Amino acid sequence: MTFDWKWDFVWEIAPRLAAATLNTLLAAGSGYAIALVLGLALALGQRTRWPALTFILRETLEFIRSTPLVLQIFFIFYVGPQVGITLSPWVAGMMAIGLHYSAYLSEVYRAGIEAVPKGQWEACRALNMTTRDTYARIVLPQAVPQAIPGMGNYLVGIFKDTPMLSVIGVTELMQTANAIGSETYRFLEPYTLVGVIFLALSLPTAGLVRLLERVLRRKLGM
Amino acid sequence: MELSAYPLELPPDDRPMVRFMNVTKSYGSLVVLDDLNLDIQRGEMVSVIGPSGSGKTTVLRMLMTLESINGGVIYIDGKPLTHMERKGVLVPADEAHLRRMRASIGMCFQHFNLFPHMTALQNCMEGPVQVLGLSKAEARDRSEELLKMVGMIDKKDQHPSRLSGGQQQRVAIARALAMRPRIMLFDEVTSALDPEVIGEVTEVIRRLVAEHDLTMLMVTHQMGFARDISDRICFFYKGKIEEQAAPEQFFTNPQRERTQQFLRAVKDAD
Amino acid sequence: MWDFLQTYGGRLAEGTLVTAAQFALATAVALVAALAAGLGRLSAHWPVRAAATTYVEIFRGTSLLVQLYWIFYVLPLFGISLPKLTAGFLSVGLNVGAYGAEIVRGSILSVQRGQWEAAYALSMSPWKRMRRIILPQAIVLMLPPWGNLLIELLKGTALVALIGVADLMFVAKQINGSTFLSAEAFGTALVIYYLLARVLITPAMRRLERSMARRLGRA
Numbered sequence: 001m002t003f004d005w006k007w008d009f010v011w012e013i014a015p016r017l018a019a020a021t022l023n024t025l026l027a028a029g030s031g032y033a034i035a036l037v038l039g040l041a042l043a044l045g046q047r048t049r050w051p052a053l054t055f056i057l058r059e060t061l062e063f064i065r066s067t068p069l070v071l072q073i074f075f076i077f078y079v080g081p082q083v084g085i086t087l088s089p090w091v092a093g094m095m096a097i098g099l100h101y102s103a104y105l106s107e108v109y110r111a112g113i114e115a116v117p118k119g120q121w122e123a124c125r126a127l128n129m130t131t132r133d134t135y136a137r138i139v140l141p142q143a144v145p146q147a148i149p150g151m152g153n154y155l156v157g158i159f160k161d162t163p164m165l166s167v168i169g170v171t172e173l174m175q176t177a178n179a180i181g182s183e184t185y186r187f188l189e190p191y192t193l194v195g196v197i198f199l200a201l202s203l204p205t206a207g208l209v210r211l212l213e214r215v216l217r218r219k220l221g222m
Numbered sequence: 223m224e225l226s227a228y229p230l231e232l233p234p235d236d237r238p239m240v241r242f243m244n245v246t247k248s249y250g251s252l253v254v255l256d257d258l259n260l261d262i263q264r265g266e267m268v269s270v271i272g273p274s275g276s277g278k279t280t281v282l283r284m285l286m287t288l289e290s291i292n293g294g295v296i297y298i299d300g301k302p303l304t305h306m307e308r309k310g311v312l313v314p315a316d317e318a319h320l321r322r323m324r325a326s327i328g329m330c331f332q333h334f335n336l337f338p339h340m341t342a343l344q345n346c347m348e349g350p351v352q353v354l355g356l357s358k359a360e361a362r363d364r365s366e367e368l369l370k371m372v373g374m375i376d377k378k379d380q381h382p383s384r385l386s387g388g389q390q391q392r393v394a395i396a397r398a399l400a401m402r403p404r405i406m407l408f409d410e411v412t413s414a415l416d417p418e419v420i421g422e423v424t425e426v427i428r429r430l431v432a433e434h435d436l437t438m439l440m441v442t443h444q445m446g447f448a449r450d451i452s453d454r455i456c457f458f459y460k461g462k463i464e465e466q467a468a469p470e471q472f473f474t475n476p477q478r479e480r481t482q483q484f485l486r487a488v489k490d491a492d
Numbered sequence: 493m494w495d496f497l498q499t500y501g502g503r504l505a506e507g508t509l510v511t512a513a514q515f516a517l518a519t520a521v522a523l524v525a526a527l528a529a530g531l532g533r534l535s536a537h538w539p540v541r542a543a544a545t546t547y548v549e550i551f552r553g554t555s556l557l558v559q560l561y562w563i564f565y566v567l568p569l570f571g572i573s574l575p576k577l578t579a580g581f582l583s584v585g586l587n588v589g590a591y592g593a594e595i596v597r598g599s600i601l602s603v604q605r606g607q608w609e610a611a612y613a614l615s616m617s618p619w620k621r622m623r624r625i626i627l628p629q630a631i632v633l634m635l636p637p638w639g640n641l642l643i644e645l646l647k648g649t650a651l652v653a654l655i656g657v658a659d660l661m662f663v664a665k666q667i668n669g670s671t672f673l674s675a676e677a678f679g680t681a682l683v684i685y686y687l688l689a690r691v692l693i694t695p696a697m698r699r700l701e702r703s704m705a706r707r708l709g710r711a
Contacts, residue, residue: 066643066689067682068650071661075682078674119335122288126329127349127401128321137352141339163557167654174557187565195562198554 010189013180017190020176021197027093027172028159034098035158036151039105043113044135046106064103070164072096077168093165101158108150112143145216152209156202163194173197226311228295230302237300239264239405239437240285246293247280254280256461258294265435269448269469272458273484278441281458282407285439286329287320298323298405325353328403332410334390336382342369342393343378346400354401361400368396372426388419392426399430406430408440412447420444427451445488449473457481496676500667507663508684514581514649514659515688521585522592522645529589530596531622544593551590556648559583564655580652580659588645592638599633600626632704639697643689650685660684 042061046054064072076099077092087095116139124134163174171179177190223244232241238261247255255277262268270278283289285296287303295312296303305312306319315323336345346365350356356364369375372392382390391411398406408427412420424447430436431451442448448455448469455472457465457480465478476482497504525547532544551559560583564576574582603626611621653662664681668674 062690063682063686066647067685068647068661070650070654071664071678071682071685074665074668075674075678078668078678082674117335119331119333120337122286122329122331123335123337125288125324126286126327126331126398128324128353129349130321130353133352137348138337142337160555163555164651166557174555174561177561181565187561188569191558191562191566195550195554195558198558199550202553203549 005188006186009184009186010193013190013193016176016180017173017193017197020171020173021201023170024159024162024172025201027090027097027162027165027170028155030094031097031101031162032155032158034094035101035105035154038098038102040109042102042106043109046110047113061103061106064100069096069100069161070167072100073164073168089165089168089170093168093170097158097161097165100161101154104154104157105151108147108154109143111150112147113139115146116142145213148213148216149209152206152212155209156205159202159205160198223294225295225305225313228302228305228312230307230310230312232297232300234300238262238297239266239299240439241297242281242294243297244294245284245291245296247277247284247289248292254461255284258461258463260456260463262437262439264437266453267431267438267440267451268454268456269452270439270441270456270458271443271445271448271484272464275460276458277461278458279409282329282409282439282441285405286327286407287324298326325401326404327407328398328401328405329407329409330391330394330398330411332413334382334387334394334414336390336394336397338382341379341381342374342385342396345382345393346397349397349401365396365400368399369393371429372396373422386419387415388422391415391423395423395426395430403436405437405439408438408442410441410443412442412444445473445485457484459484493676496673497680500663500677500680503663503667504660504680504684507658507660507681508688510658510662511646511649511660511685512688514577514584514652514657515646517581518585518588518645518649519642521582522589522641525586525589526592526596529593530600533593533597534600536618548590548593551587552594556583556587557651557654559587560651560655576652576655576657579655580649580657584645584648584652588641588648591644592641595634595637595641596630599630599637602633603629628708632701632708635697635701635704639694639701642693642697646685646689646693 042057046057048054073093073096076096077087077089080087080092120138120142121134124138129138162172165172166175166178169175173194177194180190181187228243232238240260240262242258242260245255245258246253258281260281270281272278280289284291285303291304295305301323302312302315303320303323304315306315307313336342337348340348343362343365346368347358347361350361350364351358366375366378369378372395374389374392374396377385377389377393382393385393395411411427412423415423424444427440428451431438440448440452449472450469452469454466455469456463457472457478459480465472465476465481467477472481473485476485529544529547532540533548535541535544560579563574563583564579567574567579600622607625607629608621611625616624649659650661653659653665656662660681664677667677671677
């Protein structure tokens, strides 16, 4: 087998790669949704009155951030059934990605919340607002725009980490390219196309994130 | 003094709007306020002055419950603010008690602390709607009336970033008043302002003194203004009240050495 | 658990050594690539800038796994066959190097303008100015982000197992496949990665940060 790029073959596999691209986007999207919600919960969880909880959360998140995602994917997928929870590759994959990135997003939220000036908290207290209202109406609306660049970077990060889901058989782009390769013994086109698709999607996303950041800041009058 | 020695409530014939009773505040080994005793009567306007680090801002912040206290009890209208009754004695207040008591106190800050993501009107409506449970329409009426009073009705739909310091501070006063407090605290509200806009804020406070019967406590560096509008001046020095008197008496005939020094220094600076 | 470690501890230790070797070699590749591309993006010559930018955008815009597979499976079609060990650390190093290039560029740009002007006023050549004056100051700025990046690099090496490098991840997978002791196998591997990151890499970087700061007279 030598280097010869075959366009016929490219058109032949294009529909399968297109379908797999949708799966990849779906995986990235749902993983991100989990990470956004869980990350916020973990950030707020570190701000309670119980120092023990803060300590446990902080160390756990440190652990999650310091170990490979691909190993976490295996762990969740294979250990789940041992404790009686059988997870489909999709569910295990989403859980792993969601958990992994929630550890990063919680840091982004935390930094955003800490950047809200102390005076804002004091004004809320002087207006006798509840802690819940203080977060929901005053602190988070200011912290989130602050956090948008970080949140955007991790969206792109999740997208680029979805190929790891191929290791447990989620049919995203990488897995599909692997399958095509082993069926046809041609690797040049599928692997190259996967690279091109990633490039074509992640570069504009990064641009969009920057745009969103500007719009949000203006809209919130900051 | 043991907590059990403090009355659960002040007797009806001795109920100032605010009473600090043996209040102590310290950060670690640094004593900020030492055994403070201070009464403020209903409708009275008291100005707190003193060199920086004298603990004067802490007095306001304790009253707003932004700072906890280390000793003593603060009473609001005869009822304990910092403590509550449990089995016949006072114990440190829980959050629910603080929230209940705090409802009668409003505060304006040196740096305004307006909510940057809300317009002037939304800033004023936030408390009445979210905390007092007023309808949007009621809150809007009340807020617009107050913005009119502080001369900011034209700018009601602007975000704070589009307003000057003086304008922001006037909105902040309206926001605090929208909660209908009985006690208003002003913490160096003109200190962060450019000289040419200080007047627009002091004018609003002057009108409040003249037209409303709020109890007010103000920390300020503006001696002339304090002299004009206060019923009483309290001079703090190193965590204690060094001298307090009616403005005329205080400024024309200060009794204490420290007070005289302070007033001389302030005059030289002018 | 004790039985598990007695039986498989040796193999896990071997895997850990392979991971450590991949980490060290990939770090070397990443440092060289980051410095070359970071300086390249600041070059006065546009072909150099273009080459550096292309490298950075391609390696940051796609996935490490895609890059690894491409280098291992596709590059041979161009006549460049790499053994899996080499393909492994090279991919990881080039991938992380692209991120590192942005750190290098950013920290060089944030050295105070006055330093550039002072070096210029001493009539230093551009290369000398960079090497003697700017880089030593930039390195202090770039060490903390490099500390985080090296953790990411360590995590990245786990993927080389997927092209058959017998690293820690690979051993854990093998043990899991033959014994179904998933929790023990993957759990132990997770703990070892954590210890490598927090007991070796992070403290080493902290020490390096301190000693560099001292050499610049800032500690």
